[in-house]
Amino acid sequence: MGRQRKRVMTGDAPPYSRRDERPSALNRKEKKKKTDIGKLFINISIGLCIFSLIWFFYAVYMRSSLSKRVATLHPSPRVLDANSTTAKVSSERFWGSYRPQVYFGMKTRSPRSVVTGMMWMRQFSNSDMNLRHTCEQGDRLQGYGWLMHDGLTFGIQEIRDNDFTLTTEFVKRIGGDHGGDWTWRITAKQHQSSAPQPPVISLMFYAAADTQGSLQTHMEEKNRLASITGFSEELGNFKITFRKPVTGELSSTKYASYNYLQTLSPGLEKLTDIVKLSLNRRFVFSPPSGEKRHYIGVDTYKPPHHQNQQKAADPRKESDFVVHQVTVQTPFQIEVLFESGSFYNRPNQLVGSIMTQELERRKAEFNAKFEKIFGLESKGFSQTHIKFAKAALSNMLGGMGYFYGESVVQSVYNEYPLLYPGGALFTAVPSRSFFPRGFLWDEGFHQLLLSKWDPQLTREVIGHWFDLMNIEGWIPREQILGDEARSKVPAEFIVQRNENANPPTLFLALQELIEQLSSKSDEAATRPTLPFLRRLFPRLKTWFEWYNTTQMGPKPNSYRWRGRDKDTNLYLNPKTLTSGLDDYPRASHPSADERHVDLHCWMALSSGIMASIAQLLGEPHQDYKVLHDVLRDNNLLNDLHWSEQLRAFSDYGNHTQNVSLQREKVYVPPGQPRHQFPVARLVRSVRRAPKLQYVNALGYVSLFPFLLQILQPDSPKLEHILRDMRDPTKLWTPFGLRSLSKTDPLYMERNTEHDPPYWRGPVWININYLAVRALYHYGNTEGPFQEKAAHLYKELRTNIINNVYAQFVETGYIWEQYNDGTGRGQGSHPFTGWSSLTVLMMAEHY
Numbered sequence: 001m002g003r004q005r006k007r008v009m010t011g012d013a014p015p016y017s018r019r020d021e022r023p024s025a026l027n028r029k030e031k032k033k034k035t036d037i038g039k040l041f042i043n044i045s046i047g048l049c050i051f052s053l054i055w056f057f058y059a060v061y062m063r064s065s066l067s068k069r070v071a072t073l074h075p076s077p078r079v080l081d082a083n084s085t086t087a088k089v090s091s092e093r094f095w096g097s098y099r100p101q102v103y104f105g106m107k108t109r110s111p112r113s114v115v116t117g118m119m120w121m122r123q124f125s126n127s128d129m130n131l132r133h134t135c136e137q138g139d140r141l142q143g144y145g146w147l148m149h150d151g152l153t154f155g156i157q158e159i160r161d162n163d164f165t166l167t168t169e170f171v172k173r174i175g176g177d178h179g180g181d182w183t184w185r186i187t188a189k190q191h192q193s194s195a196p197q198p199p200v201i202s203l204m205f206y207a208a209a210d211t212q213g214s215l216q217t218h219m220e221e222k223n224r225l226a227s228i229t230g231f232s233e234e235l236g237n238f239k240i241t242f243r244k245p246v247t248g249e250l251s252s253t254k255y256a257s258y259n260y261l262q263t264l265s266p267g268l269e270k271l272t273d274i275v276k277l278s279l280n281r282r283f284v285f286s287p288p289s290g291e292k293r294h295y296i297g298v299d300t301y302k303p304p305h306h307q308n309q310q311k312a313a314d315p316r317k318e319s320d321f322v323v324h325q326v327t328v329q330t331p332f333q334i335e336v337l338f339e340s341g342s343f344y345n346r347p348n349q350l351v352g353s354i355m356t357q358e359l360e361r362r363k364a365e366f367n368a369k370f371e372k373i374f375g376l377e378s379k380g381f382s383q384t385h386i387k388f389a390k391a392a393l394s395n396m397l398g399g400m401g402y403f404y405g406e407s408v409v410q411s412v413y414n415e416y417p418l419l420y421p422g423g424a425l426f427t428a429v430p431s432r433s434f435f436p437r438g439f440l441w442d443e444g445f446h447q448l449l450l451s452k453w454d455p456q457l458t459r460e461v462i463g464h465w466f467d468l469m470n471i472e473g474w475i476p477r478e479q480i481l482g483d484e485a486r487s488k489v490p491a492e493f494i495v496q497r498n499e500n501a502n503p504p505t506l507f508l509a510l511q512e513l514i515e516q517l518s519s520k521s522d523e524a525a526t527r528p529t530l531p532f533l534r535r536l537f538p539r540l541k542t543w544f545e546w547y548n549t550t551q552m553g554p555k556p557n558s559y560r561w562r563g564r565d566k567d568t569n570l571y572l573n574p575k576t577l578t579s580g581l582d583d584y585p586r587a588s589h590p591s592a593d594e595r596h597v598d599l600h601c602w603m604a605l606s607s608g609i610m611a612s613i614a615q616l617l618g619e620p621h622q623d624y625k626v627l628h629d630v631l632r633d634n635n636l637l638n639d640l641h642w643s644e645q646l647r648a649f650s651d652y653g654n655h656t657q658n659v660s661l662q663r664e665k666v667y668v669p670p671g672q673p674r675h676q677f678p679v680a681r682l683v684r685s686v687r688r689a690p691k692l693q694y695v696n697a698l699g700y701v702s703l704f705p706f707l708l709q710i711l712q713p714d715s716p717k718l719e720h721i722l723r724d725m726r727d728p729t730k731l732w733t734p735f736g737l738r739s740l741s742k743t744d745p746l747y748m749e750r751n752t753e754h755d756p757p758y759w760r761g762p763v764w765i766n767i768n769y770l771a772v773r774a775l776y777h778y779g780n781t782e783g784p785f786q787e788k789a790a791h792l793y794k795e796l797r798t799n800i801i802n803n804v805y806a807q808f809v810e811t812g813y814i815w816e817q818y819n820d821g822t823g824r825g826q827g828s829h830p831f832t833g834w835s836s837l838t839v840l841m842m843a844e845h846y
Helices: 025-069 268-277 352-374 383-398 440-453 455-466 506-519 529-550 599-619 622-631 634-640 698-708 714-728 766-780 787-810 834-843
Strands: 103-110 113-121 142-150 153-162 166-174 181-190 200-209 214-220 222-234 234-242 257-265 278-283 293-297 319-329 332-340 400-406 408-410 423-425 495-497 651-655 661-665 681-686 691-695
Touching: 113 166, 113 268, 113 455, 142 222, 142 383, 153 352, 153 383, 166 352, 181 200, 200 268, 200 293, 214 257, 214 319, 222 319, 257 268, 257 278, 257 293, 268 278, 268 319, 293 319, 319 332, 352 383, 352 440, 352 634, 383 440, 383 787, 383 834, 400 506, 408 440, 440 455, 440 506, 455 506, 455 529, 506 529, 506 599, 529 599, 599 634, 599 698, 622 651, 634 651, 681 698, 698 714, 714 787, 766 787, 766 834, 787 834
Parallel strands: 408 495
Antiparallel strands: 103 113, 113 200, 142 153, 153 166, 166 181, 181 332, 200 319, 214 222, 222 234, 234 332, 257 319, 278 293, 400 423, 651 691, 661 681
């Protein structure tokens, strides 16, 4: 083993030295180094693969987790107990006119309520079909709305059709375990008594179950439906009685023809169609002293059949639906009585003179409360002005709705929209005809008025909104809950996206509750506010932080609305729906460099109210106070948003004013028919490239430091704002402040071919209310512009009140907006959402 083997050499090769027989130490090191590097690369590769796999699975997990967050409710205890709207806890609010989308109807504050309502049609008219049910602007009624409504116990509404008026009255009586009884009274009168033939009207009273509960019919005299008995979980046993029509309270029964329909419905949004498809002309109206005529009545429901097309069956559970039709000649009066089976000790039936007495008592209480709160008589307003103000308040109260369902939501982590967890919302609506659902930024304005009338109602509304918050602190800005609500909304507006905000106007309502608490702390109506705020605060903190983080701007302490329209080719100026001001001119080319002055002011206001609430509750408040002091610093506001060129506060972003809508050119080859090629659209033409600059659009956005009272009373900028407000060539009109200066290039310009100007000139009452409120503040605060502000306050307040009132008298409606040139109401109507703030201006309650 120890011997060395000799090496045989051939040829002339020199013999190896002993040293050359083994690799050198240097070679061995190099070889080892290469081996180590190779192992290192292998180890690194393996490590990278493992890391990539871990990262991949982590990313998948995080994306899955993040995709669920948009539809995950906030974990803190609910503001309102789950049973807060039940008959046992809140019997006085259980039943109500909580169906604002129909002309007249009632339901309970429960997810699957039995609903009641009324449809009507005029017989023997030129039109074959004039069925009225859901509030539609296309019905072209002369006017409709509540004249009195206290939000709790009674309501009186007037509906003026073409040649007759229906007065709908209801009154409630609490008793038993299921919300008690109520009675409707419908009175019909023709407009012109000199007309040759009084109109014949069919009223159709109905009850419909919503997936739970049952209804049974009880007939008399062949085809007259005398009553309905039923049962549901929330109502127990109940009975609905249809009394015969009379001429007046003490008169005898009038001749009438009767029909009824008993069928099933897959959903409440189908009720109108079911009635239409059941109508038949085979029935004869034959009064004792008149000619026999065929009239239209409900008969047998025949679902539509589509030839050569198999329609998918509706998967929803069908529920009982019963209609009682009474056809009678005006004038007449009919009562419908609902009696709860658990109301054992009722003193009498709430009908006839008993109902009249109860209504008169409720009306007297309403009038006394109205004067005590708003004091319009003591301010010298006429009775017609006071009647208008009562109608404005009553329409907001009568427009309260109770909705239940699932929103459709989406985040950037979701490929497809998701269903939000089912939830309830008790809220006012902006318009019964056009917007019969909840809107986040509208609701803050609504509650400024309603909190004066009924603070408990405001607490419940705010609680419902905050109980719809997700884990991130986001509240969907438009609440489209249930099939009935969804049937009124175009498909493109259904999905709510969680990066999109809305002005946090609920802070205005919270500010009002806090002020009531400090000034009326001993009153029973305000005492529950403190415990309410304590329950609200965990969610309120998350809501504020969501705004403060998701809507941050490019510079410290700046803010930017998310959710602007991204298709800059079709819009003259891409809309910012999330700001609430829709097509108000912003930077022409949306970018992350934008800073929005209105959002900055909303955050300044909100942070101050957060500090006040936190301090009131004994919670840490310094961070909110510090942020509030920073955001309301007028020097910061000037640095971020003051445009020296415009001499006004402005947005900042990638902008050019040199844009217009032009008809695009479509090439049609010679000899080819034009109709085979696309229609030439209006598209945006940019004549000069945008650059980062202030957006020189003078209008409502420019006023926000003044509107939300961020400006110091001695700020020189206040002088510029007051001057621009009073300039008729800019914002001043005899009807209120216009939304965009007449000197702006986009004043009254269409945004697309099919999108007329919205916030580009017309007068809007919510912003005018903020302006009057701010003028009142600066007019009563010492400063160099106090006298000027006080003078403008009187002028602007008078102009708004006079015009809104005049239009109501002339047209029968309160409107969404008012023409800045003529003062005429325009847009959706009735709009008794924030336009009803006129009442607060009349009362000078700010």
